[in-house]
Amino acid sequence: MAFVDDTQGLSVLDLPDRVRGLVIGAAVGDALGAGVEFQSRESIRSEHGEVREYLGGGAFGWAPGQTTDDTDLAVAVFDTYLENDGNFDLASFGRKLENWYRSDPPDIGNMTRDAIQLLTEGVPPEEAGAMAWDASGRNSAGNGSVMRCYPTALFEPLDANLVSDSIAISRVTHADPRAADSCVVVNTIISQLLAGATATDGVSVASGGEMDPRINEALAHLDDPATFDARGYCLGTMQIGLWALLNFDDFEEGLVATVGLGYDTDTNATVAGALLGAKLGYQSIPGRWRSGLLEHDSLLQRADRALAMQ
DSSP states (O other): OOOOOOOOSSOOHHHHHHHHHHHOOOHHHHHHTTTTTTOOHHHHHHHHHOSSSOOOOOGGGTTTOOOHHHHHHHHHHHHHHHHTTOOOHHHHHHHHHHHHHHHOOOOOOHHHHHHHHHHHOOOHHHHHHHHHHTTSSOOOOOOOOOOOTTTTOOOOOOOHHHHHHHHHHHHTTTOOOHHHHHHHHHHHHHHEEEEEEHHHHHHHHHHHSOOOOHHHHHHTSSSGGGGGGOOSSHHHHHHHHHHHHHHHHHHHHHHHHHHTOSSHHHHHHHHHHHHHHHHHHHGGGGGGHHHHTHHHHHHHHHHHHHHTTT
């Protein structure tokens, strides 16, 4: 893989800091949001005021600093690239999903569960997501592929394969075009950020592609977080992540505000953390959050292995 330096006079972070910020930022967001997942913003405000520490507990009894299925599945994407010389292999990814499913994870989204169950029954990965979507009445556009999409931006930066990989990886479990195109948008912006573009320019580039018209409508309304659907909808999660990216130059404040929006707090903060980390870098993440993240070292090793593959 090769990143293009497009900083053009911007305040430059080196690429390793951005890449590590992306990977650790996503996991930090996941762990920060895990303890209040499914709570409304009013409930979070009443019980905690602001969530500034890893709480643990929550709906699935997480340990403080533990990540959820969001990070588990991002690791499955990450390791598929790492084990295939930086290329994506759909069959390998499908096997990783099956193995994870058989480990009896405490939290798994409905569409993800239905699609992986089909994988275990022998349905090919390029067909499982579409079959699960058809069975749902084609009404499900959850955020379960957006939460795991970011490794593609590391291995296919500023490349046509970024679009095709983002869509193919989404469609293994989430075939709705809103979900697949949300992954394309997030990965395009991350790729731009890693290359040194501003957040505004990154969003502008991502807005220029041919996508489901509902994506463009969502991208035109990133100003008011009270209007975002924070309950697990792919477009709402995409909007929340981009709102945090565009409105915060402080990693901690951006994630605290994101978690404060409530509901699908782990996934919304995963996407926001990835974007903010790619923008602001690893050193911008509070030290207490880095040191308290249970999967920190293994994730940092993956980030450095990706960097070594350039």
